[in-house]
Amino acid sequence: KAGVTQTPRYLIKTRGQQVTLSCSPISGHRSVSWYQQTPGQGLQFLFEYFSETQRNKGNFPGRFSGRQFSNSRSEMNVSTLELGDSALYLCASRQNTEAFFGQGTRLTVV
């Protein structure tokens, strides 16, 4: 069974641009969550989607958004990028209780 797949693995963007990251959950998993990981703030919850609906959201500005498709694949978007958005963005999928993480997308904003 394939694991959680995140694309791209690495990304470099300039300030003011927008970016879209993709996450394909484990087959059969309907819940997808996104996390931001930085050295200063650690792992922080961004949002969670289940059956195409956002059912939980963390304390991030409105520049961070996401969506989920009918096949459970999810995307997150960050608009008007800031230098502080540089981070590892992780996606996790869940079927029951255990959450499985992808390898993440390393975003660098210059």
Place this chain on the structure above:
Amino acid sequence: GENVGLHLPTLSVQEGDNSIINCAYSNSASDYFIWYKQESGKGPQFIIDIRSNMDKRQGQRVTVLLNKTVKHLSLQIAATQPGDSAVYFCAENHDYGGATNKLIFGTGTLLAVQP
């Protein structure tokens, strides 16, 4: 507010010794706890979990202990190996088996195994 923190940011142990990584949490409503291992360049990997109605759970070479009285969680790794070197995170969820997948993570402990 919600907070899950770690007492020791770095732990150095000798190969073959036992390791103990500690974690404190502040949300008494949390009912599910997980330990993750994160190696460089990889996403967090599930190690072991425990529900709040338990105080101990064992896996292969790992044991998680939960003390709800003092809101403390620990991960014990027996016979630590070089491959155990990684950052370890505790995480909490206060909706076990329910509708949310939201995890609150601790700050992480770097485990360095000396050969």
